[in-house]
Amino acid sequence: MAAYRVKIRDCDAVACGYRCQEACPHGVFLAVPRTRNRARHAAEPRYRVVPRFAAFCDGCGECVRVCAADAITVLAPGGAAVRVP
Ligand code: SF4
Ligand code: SF4
Numbered sequence: 001m002a003a004y005r006v007k008i009r010d011c012d013a014v015a016c017g018y019r020c021q022e023a024c025p026h027g028v029f030l031a032v033p034r035t036r037n038r039a040r041h042a043a044e045p046r047y048r049v050v051p052r053f054a055a056f057c058d059g060c061g062e063c064v065r066v067c068a069a070d071a072i073t074v075l076a077p078g079g080a081a082v083r084v085p
Contacts, residue, residue: 002077004059006051009071013047020049020063020072026056029063 006028013021013031021029030052051057063072065084074082 003055004057004077004082005075006054006057006063007073007075008049008051009073011048011067011069011071013049016068018049019066019068023062023066025060025062026053026058028053028057 012034018029018031021031028051029049031047031049034046034048057074059074059076059082061074061082061084064074064082076082
């Protein structure tokens with residue numbers, strides 16, 4: 001079965017409040033420390049989310065709808081972007 005693909009352009013998950021993680025019914029998103037902040041992670045914890053479990057995506061579009069930064073693109077198996085109202 002062809003899979004959906006989930007891409008994230010840029011994200012400040014702390015500022016956003018991890019909305020996509022909250023919204024995704026299939027647990028696709030994982031929060032990880034932002035690379036440039038890793039060395040001082042303890043002093044300034046900043047995170048981004050990555051679509052670590054994209055294989056479980058069913059294309060519902062909830063993450064696209066809730067992301068205030070417009071950072072998420074979900075591509076259907078044919079390559080078309082999932083649109084939400
Ligand atoms: S489209 Fe739906 S299932 Fe796929 S990552 Fe977004 S919220 Fe999760
Ligand atoms: S909803 Fe958007 S800004 Fe918020 S954590 Fe997810 S990708 Fe990042």
